[in-house]
Amino acid sequence: MEVKESISGSNLGRWIVQHTRLDSIKGKIFVIFIMTFLFIGGLSALHFWNLDTVKERMILSQQYDDLLNNILELRRMEKNFFIYGGRESLKESRQYIEHINKLVDSLADDLPVLVGQKVFRRFQSTLNRYNKQVELVLSGEPLTRKALRVLGKELTDSAEQFRHIKRERIHKAISRSSILPFAFLGIFLFLMILVIKIIALGLLRPLDVVKATTQQVARGDFSPIRYKGKRLEEIYALIEAFNRMAQELETNHEDLVQTRKIAAIGTLTAGVAHELNNPINNISLTAEAFGEIYGDAVDEEGQDMLRDILSQTARAADIVKNLLDFSRTERPVFAHLAPANVMDSSIALVKNQFRIAGVYLETSITDDLPPIAGNLRNLQQVFTNLLLNAVQASPQEGTVKVCVELADDQQHIRFSVKDSGPGIAPEIRQQIFEPFFSTKQVGKGTGLGLAVSFSIIKRHYGRIDVKGKEGEGAEFIVLLPCVSEQNNVFSNSLRSKA
Template identity: 50%
Template sequence: MTDTPAETPSRYSRMRTFWRSIKGKIFLVFFSTFISVAALTLLNYWSMSMVTDRLHLLERYEDLLNNVLEVRRFEKNFLFYNDPTSLQESLEYLQRIDVIFEELGADIRQVIGNVAYRQLTGVFLVYEDIIEEARDEPVAHQEQLRSLGKELVESADALLKNKRERIHRAVVRTSFIPFTSLVVFGLLMFLVVKLISRGLLVPLATIKVTTQRVARGDFRPISPTADQIEEIAGLIGAFNRMAQELEANQEDLLQARKIAALGTFTAGIAHELNNPINNISLSAETLGELYGEELDEDANEMVHDIIMQSERAGEIVKNLLDFSRTERPAFSPLQVLDVIDSTVTLIKNQLMVTGVTLDMDIPEDIPDIQGNLRNLQQVFMNLLLNAIQAMPGGGAITIAAREQGQKMVRIEVRDTGAGIDPKVLEHIFEPFFTTKEVGKGTGLGLAVMYSIVQRHGGRVEVKSEPGKGSVFAVILPRAEQ
């Protein structure tokens, strides 16, 4: 008993959804068509049955008139030849007329009314009585027989004509049924065309125009209407969500295009710079080895500075080459915990020196990811080093992993640092963009990381609030089973 109130809204909702859907409207149109065809068929059958019955009655009216005419014929034989047997024949035909009258009594009342029916019945009875009396006194009733006989013939003929007119009107009404069927089918066809045109073709045309508009970069959604078919409303809702996703990812697409263009540009520069930098470094090392003892302290320091700056320039060139590299590295299934552990081992000293604590929340049953170990170590090392640098006075870093959908794994690096200003946040993945002092950063760390994650078929998400830390999420595809 307690389930009934809860079921009623659900059942009503399902029914309302069904009648607003295409299949519900098509069902309604075809059900209406079926009911209309059935009703017109029954009406036509009833009309034809009625006409058939009236034709049978018409035959009996003709029998009535013929019997009345026979009575008049024998009446004239009696009046002209004074033949008593003719009166007997008239009485026999009058008995037949009585049977027909009894059979057609109800219908005659409908044709001429109750008053006229009683008058006609009275005329027949009087005529029959006079026939009986005329046997004994033929001469006395001649004039009365003529007048009553003439009245009977006129009444029977009038009944027949009236009945024929009524049958004619019934046939005319029946003939209108096919035209009525044509009108009904025309209306139903109009409803079907209107349903297809207004419910399907118009919304599809709107979606087509909007798709062309989206292709030009206009992501305005389609405005839904209250009378939309359920399936079309769902399609428009999905289209609007797609447009919103495209608009939301437009910045990422522009960023990816910008990085790709810069990568192509910097690749050539990096290769051109690599050889001179190596020569400078090699020359400085050779100079120090051959003439180091002959040089004074200032000269040796300058040689050492040349070597150190050459190494730094070489590291920058290496980052440029990593950033611009487009070939796909060798991927293999990797355990998330192994990737993180191997990366943390490389920066363990920085963690200890800065007093930053590290917590890991990586379930044992987390699925493997598909990737290149060296590249992913570079990704998470960049994130961890940035987190350490954001907390110069100490803090906490949390690395957590979980499944995202059925095909991706989400690995988050969370810190309790100063956070990132919203104006800066939208530029952090741009190459050469940095907030560090001159000489302390190249602005390639996050750009290289972004490029590596993209080559792995993943994406990077970031959330940050000034004063409350930052969360960088690296979303990577699961390894194929």
């Protein structure tokens, strides 16, 4: 039980800390409402206390009225005695004196606070002296009228003073109560001003910045938001998310432009390749037939020329084949493939090239990686091309490093092929995946290898990129989604097309 209470207490503490952080809009509003609640609670308690005080003073005010009324009745009996001379009036005044004494006893706690202890005692003394004068008259002692009247007037003046002071106190208490509604209104207005200020400065102003930046994105400007205002938690998270989105949009926009460019070139080259395929085949067949029929009659120089014709037609046929592969848009048949097997089989195809070129191969392939969905032949074509490019770029005794591992996002397999050559200049990195662009010498490359690889990886819902500083070798990185992630991407693609 104690453990559960401590856990719940710690959760409450974390909740309070989380909701009272002043670097967030939620925390600021929460603190303002808490402070407002405390102020309103204090004012409400003050209001109830004031009402209770007014009520108590109203009850006491009735007793002060009774005190004055009894003293006035006592003076009336005094007046009757002086006018008519009957002692019955003085006997009746005893009852009023008794009521006055009771009222004074009931007000013994309030009167000293109201008028001071000295005034209270003087009033009691006057009342006792008046009572003694009445008793002396009733016992037959001679009466001094002036003394009794002076004492009676003093009692009357004191009672009127008591009632007047009490009523002033009641009026002040009522005045305080009338101020409290305005205090409530002031706190409410202050709360509204603070909330409006927080919303205006902390929310609306940065949202205007986001709105303006969104319009820039719509015009093709993917510059990130640079907000110099107060960095509140929610706004900071929004701006960070927007900047990441803009960065992804810029990257995807470049990929989209690249894809559309390749698609347009692919459509063009497909037609050209088909038109070139027939004459190339005819030239190759004619040269072979000529060699079979007239080969013996041709001298050595003619034989060399014939072999050169066959060699160049084969090279032209390879170029046409690459063009057809590049322009092919149909979706290949996918199967679940182990990433290690894909890379091992690709390395096996070009292993002899490493020996011939005198280049070393280092591999780092993680075991038990999640499978990918793809076409083995297509992926072998991609990695074979990357490996051959790495061999050709690396000097003799150089090293090509191959790495296959799980990507940081845990949703892709990362294939890396890094050479030890001169690297790729930053200004041409955006061009190397374009068709017919090549850094090799004329006659040693068609400029279609990376373009075809780019197209194949796109059909596998992956990405291909190049890294590495100039002079430190080039590293080509291929990211292919794991099976579950690729299924999600494929499903989303079908829904968007639908």
